[in-house]
Amino acid sequence: MDNVIVESFTFDHTKVKAPFVRHCGRILTPRGDVISKFDLRFTQPNQEIMPTGAVHAIEHLLAGFLREEFANVIDVSPMGCRTGFYLILVGEYCENQIAEGLKNSLNKILAAAEVPAANEIQCGNYRDMSLPEAKEIVKRVLDALNQ
Numbered sequence: 001m002d003n004v005i006v007e008s009f010t011f012d013h014t015k016v017k018a019p020f021v022r023h024c025g026r027i028l029t030p031r032g033d034v035i036s037k038f039d040l041r042f043t044q045p046n047q048e049i050m051p052t053g054a055v056h057a058i059e060h061l062l063a064g065f066l067r068e069e070f071a072n073v074i075d076v077s078p079m080g081c082r083t084g085f086y087l088i089l090v091g092e093y094c095e096n097q098i099a100e101g102l103k104n105s106l107n108k109i110l111a112a113a114e115v116p117a118a119n120e121i122q123c124g125n126y127r128d129m130s131l132p133e134a135k136e137i138v139k140r141v142l143d144a145l146n147q
Contacts, residue, residue, distance in 0.1 A: 013045035021099040041084035049082040053130030069101035
């Protein structure tokens with residue numbers, strides 16, 4: 001593992017101010033397709049973490065809402081540190097495009113009445129979700145991103 005470079009391990013988490021959108025990876029496939037990876041940071045690293053129920057609810061909601069914004073979403077995944085999410089897409093995107101799509105998605109979360117796929121058939125831990133906590137976090141993130 002000494003020769004493996006993990007981008008997030010080379011990123012100085014002490015020099016950022018959350019929330020933010022950061023382009024953190026680009027891969028060119030053998031067929032010439034571009035895969036783009038974005039860091040969607042919601043809370044300040046090493047200072048504030050999101051509760052798992054909120055992260056899980058936001059993940060389910062973003063999985064659908066970001067796909068409404070961008071046609072080529074491969075994955076939306078929570079960070080293990082519970083400070084944000086990774087968005088992986090096919091194609092070239094700039095941070096401003098992703099930020100706008102994220103804001104639109106976060107506004108949809110504020111309007112959501114339920115978390116999709118929150119049942120034992122569609123989710124492996126459906127009981128650990130909190131839409132109210134998710135909305136509290138999303139409101140703070142939106143307020144900060146809109147400043």
